[in-house]
Amino acid sequence: xxxxxxxxxxxxxxxxxxxxxxxxxxxxxxxxxxxxxxxxxxxxxxxxxxxxxxxxxxxxxxxxxxxxxxxxxxxxxxxxxxxxxxxxxxxxxxxxxxxxxxxxxxxxxxxxxx
Amino acid sequence: xxxxxxxxxxxxxxxxxxxxxxxxxxxxxxxxxxxxxxxxxxxxxxxxxxxxxxxxxxxxxxxxxxxxxxxxxxxxxxxxxxxxxxxxxxxxxxxxxxxxxxxxxxxxxxxxxx
Numbered sequence: 001x002x003x004x005x006x007x008x009x010x011x012x013x014x015x016x017x018x019x020x021x022x023x024x025x026x027x028x029x030x031x032x033x034x035x036x037x038x039x040x041x042x043x044x045x046x047x048x049x050x051x052x053x054x055x056x057x058x059x060x061x062x063x064x065x066x067x068x069x070x071x072x073x074x075x076x077x078x079x080x081x082x083x084x085x086x087x088x089x090x091x092x093x094x095x096x097x098x099x100x101x102x103x104x105x106x107x108x109x110x111x112x113x114x
Numbered sequence: 115x116x117x118x119x120x121x122x123x124x125x126x127x128x129x130x131x132x133x134x135x136x137x138x139x140x141x142x143x144x145x146x147x148x149x150x151x152x153x154x155x156x157x158x159x160x161x162x163x164x165x166x167x168x169x170x171x172x173x174x175x176x177x178x179x180x181x182x183x184x185x186x187x188x189x190x191x192x193x194x195x196x197x198x199x200x201x202x203x204x205x206x207x208x209x210x211x212x213x214x215x216x217x218x219x220x221x222x223x224x225x226x227x228x
Binding site: 032034036041042043044045046049089091093096097098099100101102103104105106107 | 118144145147149155156157158159160161162164169170172205207209211215216217218219220221222
């Protein structure tokens with residue numbers, strides 16, 4: 001079945017550092033890919049998405065490119081802030097349709113130190 | 115900005131009791147979902163719901179679970195006879211049903227079965 005693997009945390013960085021959180025997936029066909037973020041005490045918020053190969057999703061300075069050849073969707077940000085501290089989840093939707101449940105990775109806890 | 119709401123935020127129940135978790139999806143959304151996250155594990159898809167019927171369900175969603183949209187605004191998850199292993203965070207989500215089918219999540223209900 002489908003699966004998502006992301007780097008284990010916690011990941012600790014200093015403010016203004018470059019961020020990469022790795023995500024790879026296994027799926028049949030052409031899934032849609034997502035990054036969600038969960039701030040302390042809150043629900044999952046959609047951060048960005050990509051629906052086909054070579055698409056780049058971006059939002060709030062975060063970017064991720066759908067790489068079919070390496071089955072990856074790594075999350076990057078050029079300069080992180082303390083407010084980016086949260087848990088980040090990579091997820092896929094196998095068929096991209098409304099009925100489709102999302103398959104999630106385990107989440108990566110990001111800690112940004114001032 | 116519209117958001118998905120869930121009540122209660124924390125529910126404690128005894129093994130064997132029935133519980134109902136409640137969600138108010140975003141108005142005008144067409145697809146509704148339940149997920150759960152057992153402590154330390156992945157967020158797992160339970161069920162999707164569209165046009166007043168279940169669209170898809172996972173292996174986890176067995177006969178002890180049921181979902182209902184009793185009126186035009188609420189979406190509920192019922193667990194008939196709770197087990198210790200049902201203790202988890204339960205997330206409700208909704209999707210507009212437009213291209214991309216991105217899902218918007220509520221803050222979750224923490225269910226503790228004693």
